[in-house]
Amino acid sequence: MQTPAPVTRPTVDPRWVLRPEPRDTAALRLLCVPYAGGGTAVFHGWAARLPDWIDVWLLRLPGREVRLREEPRTDLLGLAREAAAALAPALHGPFALFGYSLGALIAFETARALRRAHGLEPSLLTVAARATPEIPQAGHMSHLLSDDEFLDVLDRRFGAVPPQIRRDPEMRALYLPVLRGDITMLETYRYRAERPLRCAITALAGSTDREAREEDMRGWRHHGTAGFTPHTFQGGHFFLQEHRDALLDRLAQDLARTVVP
Numbered sequence: 001m002q003t004p005a006p007v008t009r010p011t012v013d014p015r016w017v018l019r020p021e022p023r024d025t026a027a028l029r030l031l032c033v034p035y036a037g038g039g040t041a042v043f044h045g046w047a048a049r050l051p052d053w054i055d056v057w058l059l060r061l062p063g064r065e066v067r068l069r070e071e072p073r074t075d076l077l078g079l080a081r082e083a084a085a086a087l088a089p090a091l092h093g094p095f096a097l098f099g100y101s102l103g104a105l106i107a108f109e110t111a112r113a114l115r116r117a118h119g120l121e122p123s124l125l126t127v128a129a130r131a132t133p134e135i136p137q138a139g140h141m142s143h144l145l146s147d148d149e150f151l152d153v154l155d156r157r158f159g160a161v162p163p164q165i166r167r168d169p170e171m172r173a174l175y176l177p178v179l180r181g182d183i184t185m186l187e188t189y190r191y192r193a194e195r196p197l198r199c200a201i202t203a204l205a206g207s208t209d210r211e212a213r214e215e216d217m218r219g220w221r222h223h224g225t226a227g228f229t230p231h232t233f234q235g236g237h238f239f240l241q242e243h244r245d246a247l248l249d250r251l252a253q254d255l256a257r258t259v260v261p
Contacts, residue, residue: 012090015067016083018058021047026055027259028123029095030251031087033103033110035129035238036182037175039064042100042240049248054255059083059106063178072181076189080109081117088118096124096199096255100240101212102186104130108223111197121198123258125224126251128204129237131212132219133191143184147176154183157211158237200226202254204247206239207232229254 012019017031018040030050034042040058047056061079063072073079083106091114099107104127114120142153155161164171201224203217214232221228231250233239240247 012057013086016060016086017090018060019047020056020058023052023055027053027094028255029055029057029091029093030255031057031059031095031097031107031110033059033097033099033107034061035101035103036186037179038100038103041065045244046248049245051252051256053259054252059103063181068174072178074181074184074188076105076185077109077113077192079185080106080113083110084113084117088114088120091118091120094123094259095120096122096126096258098126098251099128099130101129101237102182104128105133105186105189108133111199112194115197116194123226124200124202124254125197126202126204126254127217127220128240128247129206129209129212131216132223133189134219135216136190140187143180143187147172150176150180150183154179196222197224198226199224200229200254200258202229202231202250204239204250205230205232206235206237208235209237209239211237 032043032046034040040060043056043058050056060067061073062070073082087110097107097111099105107125108127111122111125114122140157142150142157145153151161151166162175165175166172201220203220205212205214205217207214214230217230233243233246235242
């Protein structure tokens with residue numbers, strides 16, 4: 001009788017990744033990247049809600065949560081290279097990425113950095129609430145504004161600035177540098193052409209999201225060679241909050257197709 005091969009248990013840098021419910025023998029790792037100003041709490045409950053063949057990894061970004069003492073990053077491509085270097089040693093077997101809004105661009109560029117520097121490619125990239133990367137953000141330079149003007153512009157664009165940031169000086173001092181760093185990454189990001197990833201891509205849009213319109217999401221089809229699936233949820237930029245269960249069902253179905261074609 002042939003002895004089963006030992007299970008390779010992923011050991012990932014806890015500074016970069018939180019594993020809410022470690023599943024060492026899972027068929028696939030899913031790395032989730034939050035929107036601007038967000039942290040791992042954006043994905044609270046996801047690991048429990050997703051099937052047990054998915055090992056959920058939550059990307060921990062500098063400047064927040066356990067990395068509060070670090071400077072927030074302002075260079076998206078540099079951050080992607082850092083993340084890829086931290087992730088690569090632990091990525092044994094199939095993996096996928098999910099990114100929301102700014103997180104979609106970070107996930108995309110991290111996937112490209114993993115391929116470029118480490119020879120690793122995901123089986124699926126799911127992007128939500130962020131237009132295809134060729135569309136520049138040059139028209140938005142809100143990261144250069146004063147604090148109050150900066151918050152006003154973000155409220156108009158995304159409608160999601162917590163009122164406590166305006167009222168509470170301590171909250172503002174804690175949260176504002178992270179948010180400004182993230183928006184700087186978004187607004188100074190410049191897409192550089194490379195060959196498409198060899199994975200499938202799913203693009204999730206909000207029906208009334210002016211920041212990432214359905215037609216602007218369709219361009220993601222050109223960045224993967226294994227199929228493209230668009231899907232629209234009712235709602236604006238943060239449809240993730242209203243449709244969490246439906247979104248996770250969609251994600252699990254798409255991931256299942258990559259594990260069992």
